[in-house]
Amino acid sequence: MSELRDLMWVEKYRPEKINEFINQESTIKRLKPIIKNSSAMPHMLFTGPPGTGKTTLGIIIAKSILGDNWQEYSILLNASDERGINTIRNRVKTFARYADNREKIPFKMIILDEADEMTNDAQTALRRIMEETSKSCRFILIGNYISNIIEPIQSRCAIFSFTRINEKELVKQLELICKNENIKFEEQGLEEISEITNGDLRSAINLLQSCASLGDINMKNIQKASGHSFKSxxxxxxxxxxxxxxxxxxxxxxxxxxxxxxxxKDFLKYMNEAINKNKYKEMKELIEILAKYDYRIITGSNPDIQLTALLAEISNLRKTE
Ligand SMILES: Nc1ncnc2c1ncn2[C@@H]1O[C@H](COP(=O)(O)OP(=O)(O)OP(=O)(O)O)[C@@H](O)[C@H]1O
Ligand SMILES: [Mg+2]
Known part of the structure; x- marks a missing residue:
């Protein structure tokens, strides 16, 4: 086991087999026959909130279909890390072309994480790459927001929507980790972690781990581990x-x-507290800005874009003096 896996519980407890995977029943139900009869596997698009198992399941599928050779016949690319579509094109093309004895496997697999962060132009180019390599490769595209994926790509993929992990299963998973790590816990504490992290299992496990570094999993330590670090x-x-x-x-x-x-919501709440506590000379402007973005987020605008715009607007405050 690598050091990282030992150190970080999210890695240590990342499922390696489909039967270790929790929640997402309807996705799993649709995927099982595809894994059994892989020649019929379509390109796939996994979308949904963070920490719900999209990347993990992509890797599990590659392992299940490609068997022992999975690392040789699959690549995992992060669309937002790779510098532009040309890098992706080159890597995918080289990978698709690379001579192999494919009788052992039905096709090669390309897992493209954070595909929803690609520009529309890059996605159009990706669509062409998917077509050019479709004889030898299958794509699993992953992203949080399906609305950011262009229609022609959506229509070429079977779409799987991941849901937030429900409280019961999330608490059960945290309980399993506590028992395995010999950590004392209060049931109410695990429920509180579930509440704070809102169905995002990665955040829940991370919070559990930072809480465990303070002692037992109880309300006091959870508050310390979550609030204090977020606030500062x-x-x-x-x-x-x-x-x-x-x-x-x-x-x-x-x-x-x-x-x-x-x-x-919590981001804005803590920011409001920070503004009030520190009494900056721009306090009035800061509160007005905060109220504007609070309203936009409540009315359903993309929170990521709105929080970024909020920071941009605050950054301009002292610039214009
Ligand atoms: N359905 C699940 N079953 C078991 N563990 C899970 C599940 N979903 C998430 N986890 C845990 O959370 C961690 C993160 O999961 P993963 O990276 O697959 O999330 P993701 O959906 O790809 O999130 P993001 O959108 O942020 O990339 C895993 O390492 C695992 O520990
Ligand atoms: Mg992921």
Whole structure:
């Protein structure tokens, strides 16, 4: 077991087989026959909220269909890490072309994570790549928002919508981890973690682990582990924005919301507390800005875009002096 897997419970407890996977019953039900008779596997598109198993399931499918050779015959690319569609095109083409003895496997697999962060132009190019390589390759595209995926790609894929992990299963999974790690827990504590992380199992496991580093899993430690660290991070984000360091603020915000699963509602709540506590000279403007984005988010605008715009607007405050 690698060091990372030992260190981080999200990795240590990442399912390796389909029967270790929890929730997402309707997705699993549709996938089982495809895994059995893989020659009929379509391109697939996994969408849904963070920490619900999309990437994990992509890897499980590659393992189930490609068997022992899965690492040789599949690649996992992160669309937002790769520099533009040309890099993806080159990597996919080289991978598709690379000479092999494919009698052992039905096709090669390309798992493209965070595909919804690709620009429309890049997605149009991706659609062509999918067509050009469709004899030898199958794609699993993954993203949080299906609305960000262009229609021609959607129509070429079987779409699987992942749902937030329900409280009962999430608590059961946390309980299993506690028992395995010999951590004392209160049932109410596990329910509280479920409540805070809102069906995002990655955030729930991360919070469980930071709480366990303080002691037992009880309400007091959970509050310490969740509130304090979020609050100080948001204060830091606010100060970075006020210092006009928009980029660092944006990266830290994205880490909180995407990796730790902090909801946009809590983000705004903690920011409001930070503004009130620190009494910046721009307090009035800050509250007005916060109220504007609070309203936009409530009315259903994309929270990621709105929180980024909020930081952009705060970053401009001292610039215009
Ligand atoms: N359905 C699930 N069954 C068991 N464990 C899960 C499940 N979903 C998530 N997990 C846990 O959460 C971790 C993160 O899951 P994963 O990376 O698959 O999420 P994701 O849906 O791809 O999230 P994101 O949209 O943020 O990329 C896993 O390593 C695993 O520990
Ligand atoms: Mg993922």
């Amino acid at each position: 991070k948001i204060e830091e984000i606010l100060e970075l924005s006020l210092d006009n360091d928009f980029n660092s603020a944006r990266i830290k915000m994205s880490e909180l919301t995407n990796i730790y699963g902090l909801s946009e």
